[in-house]
Amino acid sequence: MTHEPRPPQVPAEAEGGGGGHMTRGSVLVVGAYSVDLVLRELAGPVAFGAEVWAGDLGMVPGGAFTPAMGLRRLGREVVWAADFGTDVFSQEVLAAARAEGIDERGFRHHPGPVRNVTVALSQPQDRAMIAYEDPVTARPLAELIDAFRPAALMLPFLQYGPGVSAALDVASRCGTRVFMDCQDYAGHLGMPEVREVLAKVDVFAPNEPEALRITGAADAQEALDVLAALVPTVIVKRGSAGAIAAAGSVRAARTAPRVPVVDTTGAGDCFNVGFLHRWLDDAPLADCLSAGIACGTASVTGPGSSTALDASGLRAWLQRRETETETEMGRETETETETGRETAGRLPGDEGPRDGRRRDGDATPGTSPGPGKIVVAAVPDVSGAAHGREGRPALD
Numbered sequence: 480m481t482h483e484p485r486p487p488q489v490p491a492e493a494e495g496g497g498g499g500h501m502t503r504g505s506v507l508v509v510g511a512y513s514v515d516l517v518l519r520e521l522a523g524p525v526a527f528g529a530e531v532w533a534g535d536l537g538m539v540p541g542g543a544f545t546p547a548m549g550l551r552r553l554g555r556e557v558v559w560a561a562d563f564g565t566d567v568f569s570q571e572v573l574a575a576a577r578a579e580g581i582d583e584r585g586f587r588h589h590p591g592p593v594r595n596v597t598v599a600l601s602q603p604q605d606r607a608m609i610a611y612e613d614p615v616t617a618r619p620l621a622e623l624i625d626a627f628r629p630a631a632l633m634l635p636f637l638q639y640g641p642g643v644s645a646a647l648d649v650a651s652r653c654g655t656r657v658f659m660d661c662q663d664y665a666g667h668l669g670m671p672e673v674r675e676v677l678a679k680v681d682v683f684a685p686n687e688p689e690a691l692r693i694t695g696a697a698d699a700q701e702a703l704d705v706l707a708a709l710v711p712t713v714i715v716k717r718g719s720a721g722a723i724a725a726a727g728s729v730r731a732a733r734t735a736p737r738v739p740v741v742d743t744t745g746a747g748d749c750f751n752v753g754f755l756h757r758w759l760d761d762a763p764l765a766d767c768l769s770a771g772i773a774c775g776t777a778s779v780t781g782p783g784s785s786t787a788l789d790a791s792g793l794r795a796w797l798q799r800r801e802t803e804t805e806t807e808m809g810r811e812t813e814t815e816t817e818t819g820r821e822t823a824g825r826l827p828g829d830e831g832p833r834d835g836r837r838r839d840g841d842a843t844p845g846t847s848p849g850p851g852k853i854v855v856a857a858v859p860d861v862s863g864a865a866h867g868r869e870g871r872p873a874l875d
C-alpha cells in the first residue's frame with residue numbers, strides 16, 4: 480500500500496455524532512479504531528537500508544472496534560463513539576462495524592483521512608511495532624454520556640484528569656456505570672488524578688503487567704487488593720492463566736482452558752465484553768469472570784477478534800466448561816469466596832509484559848498522540864504455536 484501524504488489537521492465540520500438516549504442494558508464505547516497489519520515469517524532481521532520479505536500478512540480491525548463488536552455480538556445495544564475518514568483503513572473498519580450492526584449514532588465522518596494503523600513485525604523471539612494515528616479533535620466525554628445516557632460506559636484504556644473526572648460525575652448523575660480497562664498507558668496510583676478517577680469507576684480491568692505497574696505491587700494478588708481498596712470491582716487478567724477478581728470482600732478466580740492459540744490480539748477486550756455482559760445482569764462475580772474467560776479464550780483461537788463469541792456461543796462455551804470442571808476434581812482455582820484470597824493466590828505462574836506499547840498518559844479520550852506521532856516499540860514475543868504465534872503481545 481502506498482503511503483499517503485500527511486493530512487492536514489482534521490477540520491471541525493465532521494458529520495455525525497447525533498445523540499438520543501439508549502435503552503436498558505446498553506453500552507457506550509468510546510475509543511478510536513485501529514487497523515493492525517501483522518507481518519510474520521520474516522526472512523531476516525529488519526534494518527535500515529535493507530529489504531526483508533515477510534511470509535505472511537494479516538490485517539485485522541482492532542482498537543475500540545473490538546469491545547463494540549463483542550458487546551453487539553452478545554446482543555447488547557452498542558453505540559460506539561468513533562471517528563472515520565476517507566482513507567481505506569477507516570472504510571475497512573466502518574464496513575466491519577456495519578456488518579456487525581453497531582449503532583451508527585456515535586460515528587463521526589471526516590472529510591479527510593483518519594488513519595489509525597499499527598504495523599507489527601513479528602519474529603519468533605521479538606516483535607517490533609510501529610503505530611500511527613491521524614490527529615482528531617476528541618468529543619468531550621461528558622457530552623457523549625449526556626447525549627446517550629447508556630447503562631454502561633466502556634473506556635478501553637486508563638484515562639484521567641479534570642475532564643475525565645467531571646465526565647464520570649455526569650455518568651454517575653445519569654445512572655451510567657463505568658468500566659475502564661488500563662492498557663499500557665502511563666499513569667500510576669502515586670498520581671492523585673489517577674486515584675481520583677479510579678474512585679469514580681465501577682469496574683477496573685488491567686492485565687497483570689499493567690496492574691503491577693500502576694500499583695507497584697509485587698504480585699497479582701497484592702495488586703488486586705490494592706486496587707480493590709479504590710474501585711468497587713477489580714479484575715486482573717492473566718493471559719493463559721485466566722483472571723482474578725475482587726468486589727468488596729468477595730474474591731473470585733478462574734483459570735483459562737487450554738486452547739490452540741492463533742492470535743492473542745484483542746483477548747483482553749473480548750474478556751471485558753464477556754465480563755461486562757454478565758455484570759450488567761447483576762450476575763455473581765464468579766459468573767462474570769467465567770463469561771470473561773470464555774470470551775477472552777474464544778478470541779485467541781482465531782486472528783484478531785474474529786472468533787469473538789455471540790450469545791449462543793457464550794452459553795455453549797459456559798455449559799461445556801461447567802461439565803469439564805465437574806469432571807476435573809480438586810480444581811481449587813474455580814471458586815468464589817468471601818475469604819478466598821488463599822485460593823486465588825495459588826494460580827499458575829506469571830507471564831511477562833505482553834503489550835510493548837506504552838502510550839503517553841494522555842488524559843483526553845479519543846485524542847491521538849499528536850500530529851504524525853510515531854510510537855515504536857520492540858517487545859519480546861512468547862512461544863510459537865500452531866500457525867501464528869502463541870501469546871504474541873496484544874496489539875490493542
Ligand SMILES: Nc1ncnc2c1ncn2[C@@H]1O[C@H](COP(=O)(O)OP(=O)(O)O)[C@@H](O)[C@H]1O
Nearest residue numbers: 686716717718719721735746747772775776873
Ligand atoms: N494464551 C492464552 N490461552 C488461553 N486464553 C487466553 C490466552 N491469552 C489470553 N487468554 C484469555 O484472554 C483473557 C485476557 O487476556 P490477557 O492477555 O490477560 O489480557 P490483555 O489482552 O489485556 O493483555 C485471559 O483472561 C484469558 O481468558
Ligand SMILES: [Mg+2]
Nearest residue numbers: 662686747875
Ligand atoms: Mg489489555
